[in-house]
Amino acid sequence: DTAVSQTPKYLVTQMGNDKSIKCEQNLGHDTMYWYKQDSKKFLKIMFSYNNKELIINETVPNRFSPKSPDKAHLNLHINSLELGDSAVYFCASSRGLAGAAAQYFGPGTRLLVL
């Protein structure tokens, strides 16, 4: 009965590889998000996605691309991984439009790029 789930929980990979992180929410929420948390615990929003409208943080490299097959899923695909991509990536969801309600976070995916 997990509300927001992510897979995998840990991801270790080499520079230059392409990887995906999957996210699913069973809360019936309208908006989903991807966040990056760096080693200093700073949280930065990468994307928000509502009813097929994608809002992109302009600082996110275009190597990162969200893909939403349906309302309950928002996957994150990363091309040509770099060392600086190492971080914890959190998926989240919320009711209504982005910013309108509290977010429910997934458990996180710890990505290490070697």
Added chain:
Amino acid sequence: ELKVEQNPLFLSMQEGKNYTIYCNYSTTSDRLYWYRQDPGKSLESLFVLLSNGAVKQEGRLMASLDTKARLSTLHITAAVHDLSATYFCAVPLGQNFVFGPGTRLSVLP
């Protein structure tokens, strides 16, 4: 550009003591959120403050919002070790959120 600041960034306190964490932000917003993160864990929603003067309480934590001052406080009453965690405030900006840097709280026995 919206900036969200928290003060202090690190807080070490004795059990049983009271303390307040401050969150201030640079542009107008009528709502603010508080989250808790335990080490190595995800974020958990604590409070949703939806209007000026809003006050919410849960156990030993009480949060308030002053939209005119662009300030929210998270007050800890009679701290216990279980409250040790990092606390984030977050402000919506359009269709995004901006999080503060977090306040790392350590409650010592």
